[in-house]
Amino acid sequence: MPLSLNDVDLFSPEFKQQSYQLYKKLRQDQPVFPFKLPTGKQAWLVTKHEDALNMFKSSKIVKDFKNVNEGEGDYFLENGAYLGENMLSSDPPDHTRLRKLVSKAFTPKMIAQLEDDIQAVTDRLLAPVKEKGHMDAISDFALPLPIIVISNMLGIPEKDRDAFHDWSAVIVESANDQSRIVENQNTINAFITYIRDLVDEKRQHPDDRLISLMIDAHDEGDRLSEQELIATIFLLIVAGHETTVNLIANGLYALFQHPEQMIRLRQNPDLMENAIEEMLRYHGPVEIAPIRYAAEAMDWHGQQMERGDAIFISLAAVNRDPDVYDNPDQFDIARENIKHFAFGKGIHFCLGAPLARLEAKVAFRTLLSEFSDLSLSVPDDEMKWRPGMMMRGLEALPVDLRQQS
Numbered sequence: 001m002p003l004s005l006n007d008v009d010l011f012s013p014e015f016k017q018q019s020y021q022l023y024k025k026l027r028q029d030q031p032v033f034p035f036k037l038p039t040g041k042q043a044w045l046v047t048k049h050e051d052a053l054n055m056f057k058s059s060k061i062v063k064d065f066k067n068v069n070e071g072e073g074d075y076f077l078e079n080g081a082y083l084g085e086n087m088l089s090s091d092p093p094d095h096t097r098l099r100k101l102v103s104k105a106f107t108p109k110m111i112a113q114l115e116d117d118i119q120a121v122t123d124r125l126l127a128p129v130k131e132k133g134h135m136d137a138i139s140d141f142a143l144p145l146p147i148i149v150i151s152n153m154l155g156i157p158e159k160d161r162d163a164f165h166d167w168s169a170v171i172v173e174s175a176n177d178q179s180r181i182v183e184n185q186n187t188i189n190a191f192i193t194y195i196r197d198l199v200d201e202k203r204q205h206p207d208d209r210l211i212s213l214m215i216d217a218h219d220e221g222d223r224l225s226e227q228e229l230i231a232t233i234f235l236l237i238v239a240g241h242e243t244t245v246n247l248i249a250n251g252l253y254a255l256f257q258h259p260e261q262m263i264r265l266r267q268n269p270d271l272m273e274n275a276i277e278e279m280l281r282y283h284g285p286v287e288i289a290p291i292r293y294a295a296e297a298m299d300w301h302g303q304q305m306e307r308g309d310a311i312f313i314s315l316a317a318v319n320r321d322p323d324v325y326d327n328p329d330q331f332d333i334a335r336e337n338i339k340h341f342a343f344g345k346g347i348h349f350c351l352g353a354p355l356a357r358l359e360a361k362v363a364f365r366t367l368l369s370e371f372s373d374l375s376l377s378v379p380d381d382e383m384k385w386r387p388g389m390m391m392r393g394l395e396a397l398p399v400d401l402r403q404q405s
């Protein structure tokens with residue numbers, strides 16, 4: 001039966017399995033689509049590239065609920081109160097100040113210096129799976145890689161790495177599935193306490209890593225409050241973790257779904273950077289960009305939005321808009337002029353984009369050079385996207401590996 005707008009239930013477990021077809025319908029019939037959040041709040045889903053671009057650039061669409069609501073925040077689908085005071089949930093001038101304090105550590109030049117470190121972590125993670133001849137590309141490889149890299153950047157001591165890894169897995173799970181926040185509260189509190197103690201420790205014994213650099217910025221004057229510092233450390237862990245996991249796993253899955261593109265990439269390693277942009281467009285890690293709010297009443301395609309309404313831009317939908325891409329459902333690693341929004345656009349454009357791109361480049365380069373054959377261990381129809389509205393990630397990615405002889 002063809003899908004209809006009545007099938008659009010962003011909170012149903014089926015949504016992710018059929019969202020690409022539903023977006024086609026939405027783009028045609030209701031590109032700014034009204035729906036209700038479970039809290040009862042009015043929300044809008046945006047599926048066209050042009051609207052998304054205008055909204056990303058509009059100063060009438062904001063991130064900080066305090067700029068549109070009095071009183072309690074609407075933390076539904078936000079990262080929870082403990083994460084509130086970070087750049088992703090702020091508007092200028094706070095946003096400008098918070099972003100500037102960490103942006104120096106994330107320039108392409110700074111990130112390029114991490115390549116050897118990322119390569120070493122990649123090699124270390126792949127060594128045991130070489131012996132076995134198979135892996136879950138998520139739990140064995142894509143999941144630990146970004147968390148080890150960000151721990152190194154932040155300066156998490158070696159001895160705390162295992163605990164840090166477990167805690168951050170819980171935080172990421174809570175950020176993606178709000179219903180787990182209450183259940184995970186004790187772990188989240190333990191993690192906050194750990195970060196607080198670590199900040200104290202770094203104050204006594206500074207090093208050249210990011211937490212110490214942020215403390216310096218804080219101690220120079222009243223520029224980064226204690227709460228903002230903690231919230232920023234949280235944001236860097238959450239924003240940079242599952243996203244990068246999904247880029248590596250979804251990108252590998254796209255290559256499995258299109259074996260001719262895998263061969264093409266092996267034969268033309270120069271296409272690697274472009275292939276990663278196509279992976280970001282085709283199965284981008286963030287399905288729907290985090291919540292925004294209408295700062296005033298406005299009209300979009302004849303739909304009346306009120307001040308305070310929630311706005312969700314579907315990056316997955318706009319990245320397959322046929323007004324922008326020829327054959328948008330085709331995965332083509334040599335596609336030209338890929339202007340995807342997988343990292344967002346405008347002032348909140350992903351700060352970690354250079355890092356994510358570099359991690360993906362090292363990961364794919366190593367996988368293709370170490371293994372002469374990589375294949376999905378199960379039939380494609382057994383593969384499942386995890387439920388949850390915001391992210392696009394697979395439950396598991398079982399892979400058979402054959403080493404280069």
Ligand code: HEM
Nearest residue numbers: 087088239240243244247289290343344348350351352356
């Ligand atoms: C493939 C991996 C990644 C993807 C697809 C991704 C995606 C995004 C998107 C879509 C936004 C904008 C959200 C919005 O406008 O509402 C964003 C913002 C952000 N990302 Fe990423 N991200 C990735 C990796 C990372 C990494 C590795 C880090 C850092 C360690 C990071 C840190 C951030 C931060 C701090 C922001 C907020 C920027 C601001 O508000 O000014 N991200 N990311």
